[in-house]
Amino acid sequence: MTQKRALDRSAYEPLPEGQTYQPYISADESLPEFTFKAVVPGILFGILFGAANAYLGLQAGLTISTSIPVAVMSVAAFRVFRMFGIQGSILEANLAQTVGSASSSVASGVIFTLPALFLWGMPPGLLQMTLLAMCGGLMGILFMVPLRRFLIVKEHGRLPYPEGTACAEVLVATEAGGDHARNVFVGIGVGAALKGVISWLHLVPSTIKMAIPLLPRAQVGMKLSAALFGVGYILGPRIGAIMVGGGLLSSLVIIPAIAAWGSGRTTPFYPATDIIDDLSAGEIWTNYVRYIGAGAVAAAGLITLIKSIPMMIESFKVAAGQLRSRLDSTDTRIAIPRTAHDLSLRTVGIGLLLLALVMALIPQVFGVIESSAIRAAAAILIIIFGFFFVTVASRIVGLVGVTSNPTSGMTIASLLGTATVFLLMGWTDDVGKAAALCVGCVVAIAASIAGDTSQDLKTGFLLGATPRRQQAGELIGVLTCAVFVCWTVQWMSPQFGTDDLPAPQATLMKVVIDGVLQQSLPWTLIGMGAAIAVLVELFRLPSLPFAVGVYLPVSTMVPVFLGGLLRHVVEKRAPTAEEAGDRRERGILFGSGLVGGEGLIGVGIAAYAAKRIIAATSSGNPLPQRGPDLVHQWAVQAGLSSEWASICASSVAFGLFALFVVIFARACRRRA
Numbered sequence: 001m002t003q004k005r006a007l008d009r010s011a012y013e014p015l016p017e018g019q020t021y022q023p024y025i026s027a028d029e030s031l032p033e034f035t036f037k038a039v040v041p042g043i044l045f046g047i048l049f050g051a052a053n054a055y056l057g058l059q060a061g062l063t064i065s066t067s068i069p070v071a072v073m074s075v076a077a078f079r080v081f082r083m084f085g086i087q088g089s090i091l092e093a094n095l096a097q098t099v100g101s102a103s104s105s106v107a108s109g110v111i112f113t114l115p116a117l118f119l120w121g122m123p124p125g126l127l128q129m130t131l132l133a134m135c136g137g138l139m140g141i142l143f144m145v146p147l148r149r150f151l152i153v154k155e156h157g158r159l160p161y162p163e164g165t166a167c168a169e170v171l172v173a174t175e176a177g178g179d180h181a182r183n184v185f186v187g188i189g190v191g192a193a194l195k196g197v198i199s200w201l202h203l204v205p206s207t208i209k210m211a212i213p214l215l216p217r218a219q220v221g222m223k224l225s226a227a228l229f230g231v232g233y234i235l236g237p238r239i240g241a242i243m244v245g246g247g248l249l250s251s252l253v254i255i256p257a258i259a260a261w262g263s264g265r266t267t268p269f270y271p272a273t274d275i276i277d278d279l280s281a282g283e284i285w286t287n288y289v290r291y292i293g294a295g296a297v298a299a300a301g302l303i304t305l306i307k308s309i310p311m312m313i314e315s316f317k318v319a320a321g322q323l324r325s326r327l328d329s330t331d332t333r334i335a336i337p338r339t340a341h342d343l344s345l346r347t348v349g350i351g352l353l354l355l356a357l358v359m360a361l362i363p364q365v366f367g368v369i370e371s372s373a374i375r376a377a378a379a380i381l382i383i384i385f386g387f388f389f390v391t392v393a394s395r396i397v398g399l400v401g402v403t404s405n406p407t408s409g410m411t412i413a414s415l416l417g418t419a420t421v422f423l424l425m426g427w428t429d430d431v432g433k434a435a436a437l438c439v440g441c442v443v444a445i446a447a448s449i450a451g452d453t454s455q456d457l458k459t460g461f462l463l464g465a466t467p468r469r470q471q472a473g474e475l476i477g478v479l480t481c482a483v484f485v486c487w488t489v490q491w492m493s494p495q496f497g498t499d500d501l502p503a504p505q506a507t508l509m510k511v512v513i514d515g516v517l518q519q520s521l522p523w524t525l526i527g528m529g530a531a532i533a534v535l536v537e538l539f540r541l542p543s544l545p546f547a548v549g550v551y552l553p554v555s556t557m558v559p560v561f562l563g564g565l566l567r568h569v570v571e572k573r574a575p576t577a578e579e580a581g582d583r584r585e586r587g588i589l590f591g592s593g594l595v596g597g598e599g600l601i602g603v604g605i606a607a608y609a610a611k612r613i614i615a616a617t618s619s620g621n622p623l624p625q626r627g628p629d630l631v632h633q634w635a636v637q638a639g640l641s642s643e644w645a646s647i648c649a650s651s652v653a654f655g656l657f658a659l660f661v662v663i664f665a666r667a668c669r670r671r672a
Contacts, residue, residue, distance in 0.1 A: 011462050014157030023464030027337035031089040034469040038092035041077045042099025045070045046481040050103030051488045052599020056227055057111035061504035061552055066104040067167045069184050069592035071097035091465050098456045098470045102477030105452040106133050107485045109445030115506035116437055118493045128367040129486035135355055136445025137478030142351045143390040144453045145343050152461050159398030164458030183586050187593020191226040195601040198224055202629045204653035207555050216259035217281040218252050221555035224657050227598035230591030232563020239545050240564025246549020247557035255284050271522050291522050293551030294511050295529025298412045300543035341468045369435050378435045385414045385443045390450040397451035411444040419516035428517040436513050570668045587668040
């Protein structure tokens, strides 16, 4: 084969009637694809980025797509193999990224839901967590199989699948020559170093805060997080600005307004048990703003789903038509090109039936739930919501990408529906809570993995991969990474609900289930949040990222905004449009590396802290409290007051973060 240097132009455009797309590797060619040296690196990269994404989600409530960094690292691995005389093909590299990228989707569903069980005091075992993760992942992949021919093939050029297309471009460009892998690995090193200096050595404070004069309890801050900065670069300036706008609304408007409204009142206002004058800004957020943010996120998620109803209806019609046509097809495998081989519908049907039976009949899936009636109802609801939202997610990510997949909204909708059914059935105790959350967990993972599978199949379609081998790779990725992702989450569980790992999404799901089953939601606050989401939609802004900003502390949103701002600056100053695209790609790879590096160090730090908590609890001794950061201590020893020592430490932290931003900007501008 004569090596090409780019995808054909038809990879980006709808094809004329009767014309078929010619992939990078033609259907007549047979290159190595599903091999040991492709699967093993994919599994290892999946474990690495799965743990990192789990930490990011528990810290900030959001995750990123890992397809592109895993693809780049896969190509780098095959370059190393070639140094030892082991040859590899671009289809093997694609298969490795297909296996590896499944972990991020599993991590999203797990960290969005299961930490709530720990917060309830009903910690699940590793076996239960792993079974739930596997059921959700396998269901999402199997439901996606019959949709591929329509969403990926027939809608080619109309559904762009941005991450899938970008991943194909990266694989082709890296295969043809280039230096893409460098930014990922340098990003991993920089992210790990910054996290180690701040959170392991405790050289400087992890968050810089500043009170705002004239506004009661108002303050702004910035979390010194390389991962959040990288996420902001990946999301871009618009989404970053919208998210920080939501955070500023909470910190500069809602909290001061509540403080002013409650000034002088002598009785507590539900759900707080103390008067508002005695509450700090953080306590006002916990007692009031959290519910406002929850209402905003829930309403924004439902609005996103309502806006997608025409797309849902069309997708269901198409799915039904595709199933009928495939069942009526008389084609044999010999007549079908290699690039059109999917897993058989028989395999899909048997797999889904087995999953339903496992969920309904095996007690370990739902842990503490002994009632066979509740397990059967939960399994039925999972199948219904799972098929519905897998179809929706597969189509939505084709338009807006995996990062914008409204998994939170779909999970909240599933929880609201399940909790309402359980309320009507009278299952409102702890067992009912746990069952409802398990339904949400499986549906969240299924919807998330369906979006990832769609992007991977788009990459394979453009490159000329064999679909059934990719689908098998997705299944392997789920089965192998699920246990490691769940183990990571369980390892860090003693820190859930702390400032280091607040688990914001899982806390939101807990609030939703508690409120519906116990009929105890502060509906006034929830309604205020819903009104905010509706108002944002009326201004034609995406309500979901704004609502997430309202729900999360502003210090978490500021580095996301600054990362998006850096992307705007470096692209704006590029001399040509082509160079702007190159800078965007280099920055995305560097940012993905930052997420991986900080996540890995963060997992280690959280695990060490969890070990100390467990040891202190078992011995009955109080956990030693960490003192001020080292710069603060050195400043006090030098004779400065505590206030000036804090200012000194914050200044050093700001300078360190500024140096990090300069390194990031240089990585974006550096030519290969």
